[in-house]
Amino acid sequence: xxxxxxxxxxxxxxxxxxxxxxxxxxxxxxxxxxxxxxxxxxxxxxxxxxxxxxxxxxxxxxxxxxxxxxxxxxxxxxxxxxxxxxxxxxxxxxxxxxxxxxxxxxxxxxxxxxxxxxxxxxxxxxxxxxxxxxxxxxxxxxxxxxxxxxxxxxxxxxxxxxxxxxxxxxxxxxxxxxxxxxxxxxxxxxxxxxxxxxxxxxxxxxxxxxxxxxxxxxxxxxxxxxxxxxxxxxxxxxxxxxxxxxxxxxxxxxxxxxxxxxxxxxxxxxxxxxxxxxxxxxxxxxxxxxxxxxxxxxxxxxxxxxxxxxxxxxxxxxxxxxxxxxxxxxxxxxxxxxxxxxxxxxxxxxxxxxxxxxxxxxxxxxxxxxxxxxxxxxxxxxxxxxxxxxxxxxxxxxxxxxxxxxxxxxxxxxxxxxxxxxxxxxxxxxxxxxxxxxxxxxxxxxxxxxxxxxxxxxxxxxxxxxxxxxxxxxxxxxxxxxxxxxxxxxxxxxxxxxxxxxxxxxxxxxxxxxxxxxxxxxxxxxxxxxxxxxxxxxxxxxx
Amino acid sequence: xxxxxxxxxxxxxxxxxxxxxxxxxxxxxxxxxxxxxxxxxxxxxxxxxxxxxxxxxxxxxxxxxxxxxxxxxxxxxxxxxxxxxxxxxxxxxxxxxxxxxxxxxxxxxxxxxxxxxxxxxxxxxxxxxxxxxxxxxxxxxxxxxxxxxxxxxxxxxxxxxxxxx
Numbered sequence: 001x002x003x004x005x006x007x008x009x010x011x012x013x014x015x016x017x018x019x020x021x022x023x024x025x026x027x028x029x030x031x032x033x034x035x036x037x038x039x040x041x042x043x044x045x046x047x048x049x050x051x052x053x054x055x056x057x058x059x060x061x062x063x064x065x066x067x068x069x070x071x072x073x074x075x076x077x078x079x080x081x082x083x084x085x086x087x088x089x090x091x092x093x094x095x096x097x098x099x100x101x102x103x104x105x106x107x108x109x110x111x112x113x114x115x116x117x118x119x120x121x122x123x124x125x126x127x128x129x130x131x132x133x134x135x136x137x138x139x140x141x142x143x144x145x146x147x148x149x150x151x152x153x154x155x156x157x158x159x160x161x162x163x164x165x166x167x168x169x170x171x172x173x174x175x176x177x178x179x180x181x182x183x184x185x186x187x188x189x190x191x192x193x194x195x196x197x198x199x200x201x202x203x204x205x206x207x208x209x210x211x212x213x214x215x216x217x218x219x220x221x222x223x224x225x226x227x228x229x230x231x232x233x234x235x236x237x238x239x240x241x242x243x244x245x246x247x248x249x250x251x252x253x254x255x256x257x258x259x260x261x262x263x264x265x266x267x268x269x270x271x272x273x274x275x276x277x278x279x280x281x282x283x284x285x286x287x288x289x290x291x292x293x294x295x296x297x298x299x300x301x302x303x304x305x306x307x308x309x310x311x312x313x314x315x316x317x318x319x320x321x322x323x324x325x326x327x328x329x330x331x332x333x334x335x336x337x338x339x340x341x342x343x344x345x346x347x348x349x350x351x352x353x354x355x356x357x358x359x360x361x362x363x364x365x366x367x368x369x370x371x372x373x374x375x376x377x378x379x380x381x382x383x384x385x386x387x388x389x390x391x392x393x394x395x396x397x398x399x400x401x402x403x404x405x406x407x408x409x410x411x412x413x414x415x416x417x418x419x420x421x422x423x424x425x426x427x428x429x430x431x432x433x434x435x436x437x438x439x440x441x442x443x444x445x446x447x448x449x450x451x452x453x454x455x456x457x458x459x460x461x462x463x464x465x466x467x468x469x470x471x472x473x474x475x476x477x478x479x480x481x482x483x484x485x486x487x488x489x490x491x492x493x494x495x496x497x498x499x500x501x502x503x504x505x506x507x508x509x510x511x512x513x514x515x516x517x518x519x520x521x522x523x524x525x526x527x528x529x530x531x532x533x534x535x536x537x538x539x540x541x542x543x
Numbered sequence: 544x545x546x547x548x549x550x551x552x553x554x555x556x557x558x559x560x561x562x563x564x565x566x567x568x569x570x571x572x573x574x575x576x577x578x579x580x581x582x583x584x585x586x587x588x589x590x591x592x593x594x595x596x597x598x599x600x601x602x603x604x605x606x607x608x609x610x611x612x613x614x615x616x617x618x619x620x621x622x623x624x625x626x627x628x629x630x631x632x633x634x635x636x637x638x639x640x641x642x643x644x645x646x647x648x649x650x651x652x653x654x655x656x657x658x659x660x661x662x663x664x665x666x667x668x669x670x671x672x673x674x675x676x677x678x679x680x681x682x683x684x685x686x687x688x689x690x691x692x693x694x695x696x697x698x699x700x701x702x703x704x705x706x707x708x
Binding site: 247 | 556565569577578579580581582583603605606610625626
């Protein structure tokens with residue numbers, strides 16, 4: 001894959017290939033559509049990639065790699081950057097030694113997400129230089145460029161992708177491995193890395209100086225594409241919107257911005273001066289248009305209705321025509337559902353039969369909200385099931401409080417559930433509480449990734465395994481039970497009812513492998529057993 | 544500039560929609576065209592509606608086929624025809640699962656490849672690139688059955704009438 005001249009690659013695969021060519025020492029992340037394939041491909045190509053418990057830890061590990069002087073890539077979906085925001089904002093103050101590139105894969109239109117937040121706001125809020133590719137070639141080129149910028153200015157760089165860049169396949173001509181990537185080596189650089197106020201104050205000034213220099217670089221030689229056309233209409237666009245715009249208005253003049261923070265504002269001003277009408281075409285929030293207006297450039301944005309959902313060629317045509325008439329509603333397809341044979345089905349059946357108030361979480365099991373179960377009452381973010389469930393218990397009258405259950409998946413529990421359990425033990429509601437971990441042995445919704453509870457690494461080889469029941473007992477949860485959902489001698493409904501009746505804290509783990517993952521898990525287990533036997537034999541021979 | 548060819552493939556999760564679009568995109572890629580392929584596949588394995596866009600030509604810009612501009616609409620599941628019909632342009636070609644005679648396939652899982660055989664009769668991609676693209680996306684033990692499926696679909700399209708809409 002690394003030598004062919006011309007390849008058909010998804011944006012995710014292109015980022016992975018570029019990471020390999022850039023000499024990335026370690027890739028970290030947490031699975032999340034549409035970013036998941038980046039680390040999987042990086043691993044398949046021979047790179048070293050790891051799933052972390054969550055995005056915050058992934059970014060912190062990467063920051064350590066960068067302080068060690070090696071190149072590192074961190075991948076996550078847009079909401080993952082909320083989790084990683086704490087290290088991100090202060091990492092920006094530090095001097096990274098090896099290149100640190102953070103990939104945020106946004107999901108405008110919410111193909112598989114709980115919101116459509118626009119992470120270009122993070123570029124501005126955290127002061128992180130940001131590159132936005134419009135196809136796989138740019139995803140490849142901008143990944144390499146991001147490492148150069150990161151190391152030249154010792155600053156983390158954000159590579160902001162969107163669903164249609166991540167998952168669209170387009171043609172890439174790779175450049176091959178980069179020469180002269182530095183070897184890791186530790187040097188004490190205390191004021192550049194220890195963010196106590198005495199060091200952070202000058203660090204903030206340094207950050208603003210870096211950004212001013214990067215803005216000047218972007219003005220002089222940043223990745224800007226100009227397609228000169230008719231001077232009656234000029235379009236400024238970024239990311240996937242740029243190719244929609246070029247198709248929607250082939251006769252117009254187009255300026256496509258590659259580095260969208262800090263902006264090459266003078267080059268945009270010069271472009272604006274050469275056209276009669278300037279329109280900014282951007283998906284999501286009016287970020288770019290507001291920046292241009294703040295700089296005194298007269299630019300038209302899009303009507304408010306186009307803030308919602310993805311853009312496409314037809315919608316860009318409507319934006320350019322100022323058309324705000326109602327859009328045709330696309331016919332509804334068949335919604336996804338819990339697979340036949342999925343153990344989650346029995347859980348939601350029982351919760352529905354018991355008329356429970358269910359604080360839900362993020363994963364396949366969120367589909368329990370749909371008919372025929374309709375057995376989920378809240379779903380906000382990773383781990384929220386536990387806190388929200390406790391809040392409901394604290395506030396509701398006793399007869400309702402007793403019916404509240406928090407439902408969370410295994411991967412989500414590791415990601416953000418542990419602190420929720422600490423809260424439950426520390427501030428137990430008067431009626432107690434019941435948390436259920438629906439443990440299907442994989443991160444199912446994103447495509448069957450491993451996590452610290454599976455006992456397998458990103459490449460499915462064996463590692464240490466977290467014990468959820470052991471953790472809960474150690475933390476002081478009063479009742480900890482584990483059931484196999486396939487155990488027909490047991491009534492799940494009765495067990496839940498029994499735990500709900502106790503004014504105590506309870507954790508119930510229902511365990512059955514995901515039906516899609518089960519054959520693969522059997523294969524990994526067999527491979528691990530054979531490998532263990534192999535080691536025993538060779539050890540015996542060695543003895 | 545030559546007009547871009549637009550193909551939309553649709554069906555239900557698990558039917559091989561995405562594999563079929565990978566094969567089509569790869570065939571066009573091998574034939575030397577610019578190609579873009581796009582879909583939403585976050586929930587594709589959970590039995591819901593799935594569709595994928597493939598565009599090829601001298602230069603492709605947006606990776607998404609605009610509604611009403613598909614030259615070919617390939618449908619793997621009859622219930623998905625109506626919800627995808629707005630994608631088809633006037634005079635475009637609709638190829639559905641009913642094109643194949645009952646029991647024509649040795650393995651029902653090769654429906655996607657059989658219908659690609661039908662699609663191959665209306666696109667300007669040489670046959671050798673089709674076969675190479677199909678093989679590249681399947682395990683070797685599946686090559687033979689899919690060879691036959693492709694031929695069955697191609698033959699059905701050449702014999703029968705493909706509906707122009």
